[in-house]
Amino acid sequence: MQQRPGISGPPPGCPAHGNVQLYGPQFGSDPDGHYTYLRTLGPSAPVDIAPGVEVELVTSYDAALYILQNPASFVRDSRRWNALNEGRVPEDSPALPMMGYRPNALFSDGAAHARLRQAVTDSLATVNELQLVRQTQQSADYLISQFSSERLGQAELMAEYAQPLPLLVFSDLFGCPPEIGDRVIVGISGIFDGTAGADRVLGEALTELIALKRRRPGQDLTTRLMEHSAQLSDEEVLHQLVTLLSGGTTPLSATIGTAGALMLGDEWQAGLPVEDAVSQVLWNYAPIANYAAHYPTHDVELGGRVVRANDPVVISFAAANTDPRLAEHREQLSAKAHLAFGAGPHACPAKDPAFVIAVTAVESLLNRLPDIEVRVPFKDLTWVPAPWSRSLVALPVRFTPRTVTPASAHSQEARGAAQHRAANPAPQSASASSSAPKAKPGLFSRFLAWTRGE
Incomplete structure (x- = not known):
């Protein structure tokens, strides 16, 4: 230690x-x-x-x-x-x-906590690990593709990789259509950045997602929470989704960034697996x-x-x-x-999926950019000056520029997901107008378009 x-x-x-x-x-x-x-x-x-x-x-x-x-x-x-x-x-x-x-499992006790937590744990248990690995790899490939062939082989991995990757994975797990996924990402990112109105953006996006799943259930976490025998109300579903987002994205970003920095640092022992780096982060640099x-x-x-x-x-x-x-x-x-994942009755219910996502994200980065190296020694990196999390402010790297395209192994799945979303369009926002100009595609929309080769 x-x-x-x-x-x-x-x-x-x-x-x-x-x-x-x-x-x-x-x-x-x-x-x-x-x-x-x-x-x-x-x-x-x-x-x-x-x-x-x-x-x-x-x-x-x-x-x-x-x-x-x-x-x-x-x-x-x-x-x-x-x-x-x-x-x-x-x-x-x-x-x-x-x-x-907040009315979620995190702030509840006794029978109320047991009911909400069971709905969350049972829903998470249906996530297939192989599917989760593929979703993470696909999200990683997209993000790497956005910086790997430009800017003379330099990037800042916290903002361009570690922070957006869990947001893409969770939007996919929630079964978000493109436009709703865009607003979910804007909302939860804004909450952590202190952006005014971010709470409202996230709440409206998740409310629309829940309404959509009431009409058209899917094979996703949102639907599984709604269909659970605990019979959660729509408000309860919304707050459990917010808990999964807030507890699963920012800590994951910190873990991915710190584990990547450790493995790319001069003091890391060559040959040790990514799992060791993630475990060391959880011990010595607890993300929460x-x-x-x-x-x-x-x-x-x-x-x-x-x-x-x-x-x-x-x-x-x-x-x-x-x-x-x-x-x-x-x-x-x-x-x-x-x-790092807590202990007792309130221990993180998503610790196993979180570990899989973190390991896969770091492995994908090293596999796609095999000569990647940090531009600042680990000991000189700066940390976010907040009490709640242990996260790097930035992780500057350099590498040989290369082009990353959607992996063929994912193409059939991506086409199937695209066809499903086309058949299940997002509901039009109450504030939207048929004559209003089309909004610029957000992160999730651009990611889905990239998986389709557009």
Whole structure:
């Protein structure tokens, strides 16, 4: 396990003069140093996760596992949040979109959680792994084709590959027609970028998708959620789709980018498989770094500190996975013992598909561009200065330019998918007019056209 040197002494914002701040460029440039200091305060410590928003951050692996596996004492329903109910959380806080309650499995407990989660897990279980690999390869080929023959063999892989790839795969899994898929991608991307109105764009697109599947069911995740015996309402289906998108795209992008950077770096041992790189990312660079807010049902003691009932306790997956106490036992631990996918009743239901997508995405990149190399050493790459995720800002690479075309193995499937979508057109938006100019094709439309050779 890699251990990077920590900061010496209390960082700015530490309890000596206020809470440690888990946001901003100083945290982004050295999160591990912050975790090292926080560990000196015990298994958990108070931090500011955003300006004016205090949470108890758990940095100990054992304490994190205990909380994740103890739903009787630690629940996920953020409507309990003391500070929010008392008006002490700024209305424009960036913590609210991440921690605020939504009617999905992530923020539910007990029977309500079991019902929603079963619908999600059963629906995901129907995804064929071979089909998922092919979908990922096809998405990878398209994205590589867009930059592989231009700009003198240079590209920025986060923006041009790692970030859009999961969006294409999920739009396909959801059974989106081209125009709806375009708006789903714009909406979910805008939410993470903080774009005004992105919530509305995504909500309207998914509402139209659900209405379409009510009329014309398909062999896709949306239809399977709608037809599940749990009998989810349309609103519940929508919120589970949003959860899959938000939990499955940005963390996957971070995993793909970091794993690719590791394998292309000078310190990577030649011959090790892509699976090893992805596993190392999940251990040492947890893509969801600090999240999973829990609310104690009663006052609890954590390492000598008393945390009040209904005050948020946030799990630092990044700190727990790199807990020095694990070092002596690491060889005995399973490669899957990391907490990057969580643990307990709220563990990520899509961890297996996520691993397949990440491995396939990195393999596809290396296979299509065999001489690809990074232009910046791994140690000099910069990270997004946000508490929630561990993701590279950019990954500049160079390679020998080449042309990538749709693989023949995918052509028949692509034609079949195109024929299905043609027979099941997207409903016209209420705001659309027959005389309105045709919108420029979005990412998903362009991808589907490319698979058809257009």
